[in-house]
Amino acid sequence: MVSEKTIGRLSLYRRLLTELLADDRLNVYSHELASLAGGTAPQVRRDLMAIGYSGSPSKGYDIADLADSISSFLDNPNGTRVILVGVGNLGRAIMSYFKIQRPTLNIVASFDSDPKKIGSDICDRPCCDIAELETKALELDVRMGVIAVPADRAQNVSDKLVTAGITGILNFAPTRLKVPDHVYVEHVDLTTSMEKVAYFVQSGRKSTEPDA
Amino acid sequence: MVSEKTIGRLSLYRRLLTELLADDRLNVYSHELASLAGGTAPQVRRDLMAIGYSGSPSKGYDIADLADSISSFLDNPNGTRVILVGVGNLGRAIMSYFKIQRPTLNIVASFDSDPKKIGSDICDRPCCDIAELETKALELDVRMGVIAVPADRAQNVSDKLVTAGITGILNFAPTRLKVPDHVYVEHVDLTTSMEKVAYFVQSGRKSTEPDA
DNA sequence: ATTAAGCTGTGAACTTTTTCACAGACCATC
DNA sequence: GATGGTCTGTGAAAAAGTTCACAGCTTAAT
Structure with a gap:
C-alpha cells in the first residue's frame, strides 16, 4: 500500500515532469528529480518503486512515460x-x-x-x-x-x-x-502554517524535514 | 528539540484552547483535546511534555495557563x-x-x-x-x-x-x-493537496494518518 | 572484447514518530 | 482515612518513514 506521503510526492513529481517536458527534456535521473522536488534520490526511487515503475540504469526515467504512469496511478480515468x-x-x-x-x-x-x-x-x-x-x-x-x-x-x-x-x-x-x-x-x-514559520523564524532553527 | 510536527500541533492546540476558553471552560483532559484536534491522548501528552508542561492528574490541564505556555514557547514576545x-x-x-x-x-x-x-x-x-x-x-x-x-x-x-x-x-x-x-x-x-484528496476518493481508501 | 563510469532497484540499517501500558498522583466518596 | 476510579507522565515497544550501500545493468570508450 502506497503511503499518504508518497501520494503527495508523486503529485509533485508529475508536475515537475510536466515542466521538464515543456523544456523538451526526454529523460531524467532520480537525483535530478530529487533536487527539483527538494528531496533525496533514494526517496524518489522508492516512491517510484511504490507504483511499480522502472527506469533504465543508463538513461534514468523516460519523462513522458513516467508522467503517464503517475497519472494512471493517481487519477480517476473519468476525471x-x-x-x-x-x-x-x-x-x-x-x-x-x-x-x-x-x-x-x-x-x-x-x-x-x-x-x-x-x-x-x-x-x-x-x-x-x-x-x-x-x-x-x-x-x-x-x-x-x-x-x-x-x-x-x-x-x-x-x-x-x-x-x-x-x-x-x-x-x-x-x-x-x-x-x-x-x-x-x-x-x-x-x-x-503561518505560526510554524513564525516559530522557526523566532527560534532561529533551520528546516530539517523534507517538508510537509 | 521539539519536532516540526509537534510545532504544528501545538499551534492547533492553542487555537482549540482559545475556543474552549471562550466557552468558559477551565480545564481539559488530554483525551478531550485529542478528540478536538483529531489525534490521540498520548500524542497530546507527549507534545505537551516536549514543551515541559505539566497538568494535574485529576483536573487535566488548566486551559488558560496551557495556552499561555504554548504562546510563550511558540511566539516571539515582540511579535x-x-x-x-x-x-x-x-x-x-x-x-x-x-x-x-x-x-x-x-x-x-x-x-x-x-x-x-x-x-x-x-x-x-x-x-x-x-x-x-x-x-x-x-x-x-x-x-x-x-x-x-x-x-x-x-x-x-x-x-x-x-x-x-x-x-x-x-x-x-x-x-x-x-x-x-x-x-x-x-x-x-x-x-x-487537491490531487491527494482526489486520489483517495478515486481509490476508495480511507484516511489513516493523523493528518498533515 | 574489456574496462570504466554511472545509473537503478532494493535489502538492511537507521531514524523518527506514534502508540502502548503502567506507575504514581489526585480527588471523591464512603 | 481507606478505597476506587480516572487522570497524567513516561519508559519501552511498535510502526512508519528515510537513508545507506551495494549488486547488477547498461552504455561509452578504449
Whole structure:
C-alpha cells in the first residue's frame, strides 16, 4: 500500500515532469528529480518503486512515460468532479487557480449563502444556494468537496457533503472536521502554517524535514 | 528539540484552547483535546511534555495557563512582522484572513507589480511596488515573508526576500524554492493537496494518518 | 572484447514518530 | 482515612518513514 506521503510526492513529481517536458527534456535521473522536488534520490526511487515503475540504469526515467504512469496511478480515468462551498476571497482564489489546472480535476459548481452571488457564474461555473447543497451534489454526481467557509459553518457544510455521498474533502476552514471513517479529509490550515514559520523564524532553527 | 510536527500541533492546540476558553471552560483532559484536534491522548501528552508542561492528574490541564505556555514557547514576545508578496485573489484572501488573527502575527505591508494596486491600501496595509521589495523589507525590519505570486516569479521573489534578511517563508506558489540553509520554508501546495484528496476518493481508501 | 563510469532497484540499517501500558498522583466518596 | 476510579507522565515497544550501500545493468570508450 502506497503511503499518504508518497501520494503527495508523486503529485509533485508529475508536475515537475510536466515542466521538464515543456523544456523538451526526454529523460531524467532520480537525483535530478530529487533536487527539483527538494528531496533525496533514494526517496524518489522508492516512491517510484511504490507504483511499480522502472527506469533504465543508463538513461534514468523516460519523462513522458513516467508522467503517464503517475497519472494512471493517481487519477480517476473519468476525471474527478468537485464542488466548492464558500465563495469568499479564498474560495474565488481556489476556483480561479484550478481553472488552469489539470483537466482531470474539475470544479463543476460552487455554493454560497450570499444572495448576491447565488445564480451568477463564478469562474465560469454556476454558484448555487448553499441550501440546495445536498440535492445538487447528488444531482451533479460529485465525490469530492472543497470547504472554504468560515470556521463556524464548516462542520455543518461537511455533514451535508457527507450525506450527499462525498468521500473526500479538502478543508480550508480552521476547524478539525468530524467525519465518518470512510471519508478522507485533508486540512489546509493557514494559521498553523503561518505560526510554524513564525516559530522557526523566532527560534532561529533551520528546516530539517523534507517538508510537509 | 521539539519536532516540526509537534510545532504544528501545538499551534492547533492553542487555537482549540482559545475556543474552549471562550466557552468558559477551565480545564481539559488530554483525551478531550485529542478528540478536538483529531489525534490521540498520548500524542497530546507527549507534545505537551516536549514543551515541559505539566497538568494535574485529576483536573487535566488548566486551559488558560496551557495556552499561555504554548504562546510563550511558540511566539516571539515582540511579535512577528510579516510581508506578503503578490496581491492576487489568494494574496488578498490571506491578508484578510490574518487581519482577524492573533495580534502577534502582523502583516505590515504587501507588494505587487500591478500599478493599479501599488500605492493603495489593501486590508489597511500599504501595497508597495515589488521593485522596492528589498529596500522596504530592510526598512520595515521583517523576518518573515509570504509568497503568493505565480510560479514563474516565486524563485525570484524568494531570492529577494532572502537578501533582505528574511529567514522564514510561507510559499503558496506551486514551486519548490531553493533557499540557503538558514532559511525555513513551508510550502502550501494547493495542487498537491487537491490531487491527494482526489486520489483517495478515486481509490476508495480511507484516511489513516493523523493528518498533515 | 574489456574496462570504466554511472545509473537503478532494493535489502538492511537507521531514524523518527506514534502508540502502548503502567506507575504514581489526585480527588471523591464512603 | 481507606478505597476506587480516572487522570497524567513516561519508559519501552511498535510502526512508519528515510537513508545507506551495494549488486547488477547498461552504455561509452578504449
